[in-house]
Amino acid sequence: MINVNTKYLGLNLKNPLIVGSSRLTGELNSIRKCVEKGASAIVLKSLFEEQIVEEAQSKLTKNNIDEHYFWFKEAEKKVMDLSFDQRMQLYLDFVLNVKTNVDVPIISSINCLSSKGWPAFASEIEKAGADALELNIGIFPFNTSSKSAEIENTYFDIVREVKANVNIPVSVKIGPYFTNILSFANGLADAGADGIVLFNRFFRPDIDINTRKLVANDNFSSAGDYKMPMRWIALLAASKLNVDLVASDGVHNYEAVIKNILTGANAVQLCSTLYLNGIDVIEKIHNDIITWMEKQGFNSLDDFRSSSLELQSTDASFERTQYIKRSFND
Numbered sequence: 001m002i003n004v005n006t007k008y009l010g011l012n013l014k015n016p017l018i019v020g021s022s023r024l025t026g027e028l029n030s031i032r033k034c035v036e037k038g039a040s041a042i043v044l045k046s047l048f049e050e051q052i053v054e055e056a057q058s059k060l061t062k063n064n065i066d067e068h069y070f071w072f073k074e075a076e077k078k079v080m081d082l083s084f085d086q087r088m089q090l091y092l093d094f095v096l097n098v099k100t101n102v103d104v105p106i107i108s109s110i111n112c113l114s115s116k117g118w119p120a121f122a123s124e125i126e127k128a129g130a131d132a133l134e135l136n137i138g139i140f141p142f143n144t145s146s147k148s149a150e151i152e153n154t155y156f157d158i159v160r161e162v163k164a165n166v167n168i169p170v171s172v173k174i175g176p177y178f179t180n181i182l183s184f185a186n187g188l189a190d191a192g193a194d195g196i197v198l199f200n201r202f203f204r205p206d207i208d209i210n211t212r213k214l215v216a217n218d219n220f221s222s223a224g225d226y227k228m229p230m231r232w233i234a235l236l237a238a239s240k241l242n243v244d245l246v247a248s249d250g251v252h253n254y255e256a257v258i259k260n261i262l263t264g265a266n267a268v269q270l271c272s273t274l275y276l277n278g279i280d281v282i283e284k285i286h287n288d289i290i291t292w293m294e295k296q297g298f299n300s301l302d303d304f305r306s307s308s309l310e311l312q313s314t315d316a317s318f319e320r321t322q323y324i325k326r327s328f329n330d
């Protein structure tokens with residue numbers, strides 16, 4: 001009997017297919033559908049720090065409110081009109097509502113830019129019933145004075161402060177833009193992170209060449225994009241970092257799931273593929289994993305998890321950054 005159970009953040013997941021944070025996870029109906037189709041856990045749509053910091057209010061004009069600022073689009077206007085406490089309560093009610101209506105682990109997500117305010121709120125999220133917390137931290141300074149170490153320290157401070165206030169496990173979803181990801185990931189682990197999600201796919205504005213205006217779109221990944229997070233999962237897993245690792249960005253099919261497990265991931269997060277191929281794709285990926293395992297003679301994910309690591313240590317392909325010829329005869 002094939003068993004695709006996995007463990008992430010101490011949670012027992014029935015398979016490695018977690019639904020990543022997006023508009024789909026900001027609404028109970030689509031969350032229910034994801035669970036029906038086999039999702040093993042749900043990361044709720046992030047509550048954004050910008051949403052609740054009063055000074056940000058003035059920047060949120062009708063023209064620049066979009067999905068990237070709010071955790072569910074239908075609520076934009078409503079959210080704008082609410083006080084800080086009301087906004088918090090709305091989010092906590094949402095967590096409770098999802099938790100009472102679905103039977104898979106619920107991971108709440110908060111987008112933090114600073115350690116202000118979040119620790120106390122994280123504790124409220126725990127009380128509302130979240131099984132874990134994902135910190136979606138994306139700090140993009142654009143100035144000549146902020147030093148890399150200061151920025152990394154802000155991440156560590158956020159993790160330390162939140163961990164001191166909650167008993168549920170905490171993961172950190174990071175972007176790929178760090179000078180030394182291994183050192184940074186070690187810092188997150190030392191600060192108490194239980195897991196790292198690699199990588200967030202940050203908003204990428206585009207230009208409409210006819211109107212010459214900036215346009216916001218949903219910015220979905222492509223099926224080949226899994227290679228960058230997979231490289232870093234491989235390198236971090238090989239370093240025996242003491243945190244769970246989850247792949248996000250470009251996991252569209254069962255092959256990408258298997259490859260990430262082979263390099264050491266605990267699980268993966270699915271997002272763009274659900275928009276592009278429909279929520280039913282969760283069931284297909286699940287079935288395809290089982291079919292592949294049957295063919296390979298594997299009974300559990302642990303039968304092949306991290307099994308590419310031995311190869312990595314002799315081949316070092318994941319560390320290579322340049323295209324070099326292996327020999328002058330190639």
Ligand SMILES: Cc1cc2nc3c(=O)[nH]c(=O)nc-3n(C[C@H](O)[C@H](O)[C@H](O)COP(=O)(O)O)c2cc1C
Pocket residue numbers: 020021022023045046047067071109136173199200201218219220221222225248249250251269270271272273
């Ligand atoms: C429409 C949309 C909304 C998203 N909203 C969030 C969010 O609120 N919080 C977050 O951490 N990530 C958010 N993401 C990022 C996804 O969770 C995911 O990390 C990213 O899209 C890469 O995974 P994918 O290739 O499976 O899409 C969003 C992505 C999309 C496409």
